[in-house]
Amino acid sequence: MxxxxxxxxxxxxxxxxxxxxxxxxxxxxxxxxxxxxxxxxxxxxxxxxxxxxxxxxxxxxxxxxxxxxxxxxxxxxxxxxxxxxxxxxxxxxxxxxxxxxxxxxxxxxxxxxxxxxxxxxxxxxxxxxxxxxxxxPTGDTAAQLKAAETQYVAYVKDQVGALIAGTKAFAEAYKAGDDDTARALYAPTRAHWERVEPVAESFGDLDPLTDAREADLEDGQAWSGWHYIEKDLWQPTAEANGGKEYTPLTDAQRVVAADDLVKYTQQLVDEVNKPGFTFEAFQIANGSKALLDEVANGKVTGEEEIWSHTDLWDFQANVDGARVAYDGLADVVEAADPELAAELESRFTEIDALLAEQGSIEKGFTFYDKLSQDQVKALATAVDALSEPLSRLTATVTGA
Structure with missing residues (x-):
């Protein structure tokens, strides 16, 4: 988040x-x-x-x-x-x-x-x-960007539709005490969230309510969302929990946690399906870079999924979302800066190939704590290599 x-x-x-x-x-x-x-x-x-x-x-x-x-x-x-x-x-x-x-x-x-x-x-x-x-923008560029906006909004609606369906199934398994099923659903369901997180972040407190990590909480802040449940599904040892024995959530607390997650996810679905919802091309470009920042600031370090170690599912989903955002704007980029377009294409291909060596969202990935230092370093290097040209995307699209 x-x-x-x-x-x-x-x-x-x-x-x-x-x-x-x-x-x-x-x-x-x-x-x-x-x-x-x-x-x-x-x-x-x-x-x-x-x-x-x-x-x-x-x-x-x-x-x-x-x-x-x-x-x-x-x-x-x-x-x-x-x-x-x-x-x-x-x-x-x-x-x-x-x-x-x-x-x-x-x-x-x-x-x-x-x-x-x-x-x-x-x-x-x-x-x-x-x-x-x-x-x-004006003229032909404005028309191209408008088409990109329409395409991206359709993508977002598709992803949040899959997200709410998966979240409901996950919540029901968790409330029923079927932890094996809930664990299996956790990472692939979250992928839909991670692909469109810049959109989710733009709606008030929905992002922290849904996706806050424990380390991000301020004093007195109530914790809810995916990572709150993640910790209960992958219960830490006392050593990993600041020296304190972890206290599992009660059945009643599980119901509240699961129902809150569904409620917040439904709010996201409702927002993106409102008749006036749009996402400007400039926001799409910014969001593409923001998704790479998400990878650099949480996934590469292993801090996002600290209990489940399912960071590579999130990593892939962030890259997927960034790629879809870029692809919608690619025609404008190619016209304005062919060299940047070629570099972005190359960097996306490189990072996808590295991730493919570790699995896929559909079939499963290597857990992040099982990666070697060299594998983590290679992924981090690929993120840095993509992040730099991606930081020039919005200025290129807008002609700034």
Missing amino acids: SRSTVGALALAALVLPLAAGCVSNDDTPSAAGTGAPGRLTVSSTADACAVSATTAPSGTLTFTVKNDGTDVTEFYLLAEDGLRVISEVENVGPGISRDLVVQARPGSYFTACKPGMVGDGIRAPFTVTDSGTEVG
Whole structure:
């Protein structure tokens, strides 16, 4: 799951998010410091989120976010209600700068830094004024992107339809105490979630309610969802549980946990099937990169499925989702940057081949704790190799 606060798709009418830029480990001054109206700097520390301006004209905005603190931080552009996330950059380490690029329409927003990646963050009002210029693509490109959006929405609806069916079967087996069946259904059912997780993340608290890891919980936060049940199905030893004996859930607690999982999943199904649901091409491109970030931040490290070790099912599903997102935009990329299109095709093929050596979602994968260090390293290298060109996808699609 994403390690961040999440937002809503309804903001497409206000903002068309673009891709976050690459990480830089040096202190070279960014062009964002030149004072151009659409380029802003952000300094994030433990107790401040200093943005170089509180207003900017509509159009393409670039926030160059520098972590001047000692904890990993995140930066958000939030909607007027302060709840919905327009776009974000995550996992900005101390001393590192990352760019967040958005295409913003006139309106009221909030900027927010989240040092330590917990809590509500340090917020301030931000206003986008009307520059008088059109925001977004036009002409043939606009038509191609519209077709990509239609295709992707159909894919999302198909995946969440399979997800709710599998989740109901999983929940019934778990409530009935049929743990063998529940374990068998766990990973392949979650694959449908992992393929479209950027969409799920955009609907309020659905992502943390459904997919929070225990390590991500804040003090006092109730735990629910897939990983809550995962721990009960693959019960840890005291050594693996912080030195404490694990207490299995009671039958009544199992019913609540299973019913909550179905309830939250049904909410996702209901949202994507609303008549007005859409997912902008810019969001699709950003989502493709976000899925690779999910792999890098959880699956490659083995932290996502810490009890079941079914990380490779998630890994494959994230790559599947990223590939489908890219394929819908491929014609635009090939026209704008043939070399990037060729590199992305090559990198996707490479990572799929490595995963195929370990199995498949349908037939099963090697459990992650059974992989050798060399196998883990090869997968991590392939993720890095795909992540870099994928980080250029949205800017290429939009012509930014």
